[in-house]
Amino acid sequence: MLGEIMSVANLVSLSQLNEEQQSLEKAHSLQRADFINAFSFLGKHVINQELSIVRCFIPGAKKVSVCANKQLLKMEQLQQTGLFQLVVSNNKVPEPIQLDIDFGDCQVQRFLPYSFASTLDDDAMYLFNQGTLAHGYRHFGAHVITHQGIKGTRFTVWAPNAKSVSVIGDFNHWDASCYPMRFHPASGVWEIFIAEDLSGKHYKYSLLTEHNQRIEKADPFAMQMQLPPHTASQVASLPQNHQPIALINQFNQAISIYEVHLGSWRRNVEQGNGYLNYTELAEQLIPYVLDLGFTHIQLMPISEFPFDGSWGYQPVGLFAPTSRFGDINAFSEFIGKIKAAGIGVLIDWVPGHFPNDPHGLAMFDGTHLYEHADKRQGYHPDWNTHIYNYDRAEVRSFLLSNATYWLNEFGIDGLRVDAVASMLYLDYSRKEGEWVPNCFGGRENLGAISLLQQINATVYGENPNIVTIAEESTAWPGVTKPTDQSGLGFGFKWNMGWMNDSLEYIKKDPLYRRHHHNEMTFSLVYAFSENYILPLSHDEVVHGKGSLINKMPGDDWQKFANLRAFYGFMWAHPGKKLLFMGGEFAQYHEWDHDFSLDWHLLDEAKHQGVYTLIKSLNSLYKAYPAFYEMDNSGEGFRWIDGGNAEQSVFSFVRQSGEQSKVIAICNFTPEVRTQFKLGVPNAKRYKLVLNTDDIQFGGSGVPVETDIAVLNEANHGFENSISLTLAPLATYYLVEK
Incomplete structure (x- = not known):
């Protein structure tokens, strides 16, 4: 009998030893931030009908207690790890569980993240995985919310192939062991609710790839990011102060667009050539555009981008207005002031490619998640960038959500979609053998085509007063034809043919123009095949092309006369109008993104004359239907x-x-x-x-x-x-x- 009792005791002791060893191994795994499913271990878990165990992992803590009914129940620390445990009666500790934590130099109370229910919206995740979630920014990213009666911050990220994902930030010393997230295999999404208002805090996601590589990524849905060259995301809230969409975007309306690069329109000379902030831009840009009589301002890309020299066309933070000029609220107020002045706002939107910056979308979870895995389809040779996998449902939801985000949350009137031709053709800028035909053997990118149709149908369906504009440089049929008639569904298309032909004509000496007369008339052969905008954009005054005034032939007087006559022709030609900044006063220098426009030229009569002409053209344009x-x-x-x-x-x-x-x-x-x-x-x-x-x-x-x-x-x-x-x-x- 005694032997049997000793045998049972030994078994119990051995069982406890094994359990402690397993817990120790899990604690070390948590310390390494490679624990596969932290929610299965941390938090409150039922042992039997009477008992539960509460576990937390808090690096650096000296003592941890559970707050229960105004009592502090001390947890046991496992050896010298950050793992603390407490066995309690099932009904002893209500959830969510509040902890009292002693770090030695300070004592704080926090709710245990692993004691909260999931914040995930299953219906939204279904749509996300189907490629039809139009407002994903409300579900993904960082949001300050109230959950189970507690105010805190929800983090949600799509990373289906990561082994583990943690939120790291300046609120947890960038320690990946602090907040491992909950994984939802059905959707490939990770989420966690931290019961703190983390507004303004910087953060990233620390991911462990399937090959056990540790990588850190900015949040794809972040609404604010650090000022480059820093790369962290920042917790921000959706703005609430935008103006409604204006009713000035229809085909039968006067649309005259002033294209602006915010970083170089005007610089702060008194502060070492620094940027104007959003408030200063509003104070100076709005009255200037009103005086000139333009109906719309088009902003070159404002989604956060790391490299100034890309002008924003290589964005990393698609949902984050660039912090170069202020935060998201300042941007929203800037847009609101423009709208309140009666000016429409368009922004450049770049769904065609993204850069390979380490903190960005490339190889996001250690796999080709956002980009196409086949380099012949996922790499852009012109710009050394990645191309989205338009056939992947979640990527479609991501881009669709981004389009609706700018229109719905800021009151932006429209999107000018960059480089549409590069999206439409599988062989764009590729030689034979460098591209993969579609399933029918053709060169058309069927995924990109259907995505553009989906986006246009969705945004026009939500608000018919917005406008989408395609920068499409080929003869692709039906760019501005409705999607239900097999068109792409854009509102307008840039008339690149008119731009190229007319500039080629006007650059020639008048003596030879009679031999090139058709360059000015050919555009009328197809002028009504699409809804066109006539663009004299930034692309025509960079990379050695020279300014508009310096394209003109002859002496100085003839240059200005040619430009004035050409502007008169443009404003009378069928199609809406677009002029890049500096063209309105005939800037001599080619545009340089690092410097302000040459505002001193307005003190000279000939430049002021061109400015006055643009004012008159816009006035007459709007006056005569x-x-x-x-x-x-x-x-x-x-x-x-x-x-x-x-x-x-x-x-x-x-x-x-x-x-x-x-x-x-x-x-x-x-x-x-x-x-x-x-x-x-x-x-x-x-x-x-x-x-x-x-x-x-x-x-x-x-x-x-x-x-x-x-x-x-x-x-x-x-x-x-x-x-x-x-x-x-x-x-x-x-x-x-």
Whole structure:
């Protein structure tokens, strides 16, 4: 009998020893931050019908007690590890569990993260895994919320192939052993609720890959990030103060866009050429744009990016407005002030590629998660960047959510989507053998096509007053055709053909322009096949291309006259307008992102003249519906004489219905042409409302008729005509009196 008792005692002792050894091994695993499922061990776990065990792992703690019914129940520390344990009655300790922690130099009370229920929304995760979660930013990232009656911060990240994931930050000494997260295998998502308001705190995710490599990543859904070159995410809340979408984005509206790079529009000279902040930008940019008369501001990419030289086109924090100019609330207030002034806001959006910075999306969980694994599909040779895997459902949810984020949460009026052509074609910038055909053997990227259609259908479905704009440089059919008609569903497309052809023409010496007349007329062959924007963007004034004024031929006077006449042609041509900053006053220097525009030039009459012309063009453009109401219809345009190559004169009518007409006449030679005959629609008299050669614009002031009688003489297919003087290198607008 005694032997049997001793045998049982030995078994009990051995069982306790084994359990302690297992706990010790798990404690060491927690210390190494390679514990596979911390929630299965930490927190409160039932032993039997009567008892439960509470465990916590708190590195550096000297003593830990459980707070229960105003009592402190001391936990036992396992050897010298950070693991503390307490066996209690099942109903003794309510959840969530509050701990009293003594670090030696301070004593704090915290709730045990592993005693909270999951914060995950199963329905949202289902949509995320299906590729249809349109507002993922509300579920992923860091959010200060109230959970089970306690205010704290929820962290959620998608990393299906990681062995373990921890939240690290300046609130836990960047120690990966402090907050290992809960894994949800069905969705591939990790989450944890920390019962502290961590607003403003910096954080990252520490991931252990399937190959036991430790990597640290910024949060893909972070709404704020550190100022580069620092790379941490920052806990921030969604802004609440944006203005509603404006009703000024329709096809029959006047849209004149001023494109801006916030980092170089104007610098703070008094502070060593530093950036203006969002408040200063609002104070200076808004009245400037209002004075010029533009309807919209388009911001070059504002999602956080590490390299200034990328101008934002290689973003790392897609949901974080760049901290170069202030925090997320300052950005939201900046946008709100622009909207309140009656100006629409567009932003550049970059879903086509992302850089390989170590803290970014590349190899996010140790695998090709966001990018396509096949380099022939996942690597962009032009920019040394990664290409999203558009066929992966979760990547689609990520990009779809980002598109809705800017529109819904900041009141942004529209997205100009960068490099759409690079998304559409599998062989974009690739040689034979460097790309993989689609399932039908074609070059079309079917995943990217369906994603763009999905995004456009979703954002227009949520708010028909927004606008999406494609920078698409090929003849892809139906870019602005509705998705239910097999189009891509964009609102507008940049007219790259017009831009290239017209700039090639205007750069030529007027002596040779008669041989290239079709470069200015060809755009009208296809002008109504899409809803177009005419862009003179940043791309045309960098990389040795020179500024717009320095593209012009001739002496200094002719350069300015050419540019003024060209602007007059552009504002009369079918299509909405876009002009990059500096073009409005004919900046000499090519754009440099590290320096401010040359504002001193506005003190010179010829530059001020161009500025005044842009003001006048925008004013006339908005004043006469003929310029914009029928931009996407051939009924809104008629050539008077598009074939006068010998004299390099173009003349046409813009109209909106029968009652609203504007005649545009462009003389692209330096010759003065007197008694120039031109057929016109029926009218008694015409008045001149614009002459780009006017003295107020810096022109020669050649005397021209401002009140023009109609002659009963047929010409150019019209029953009536006019006779007038054409100033050198000048564009005229005439309207019926």
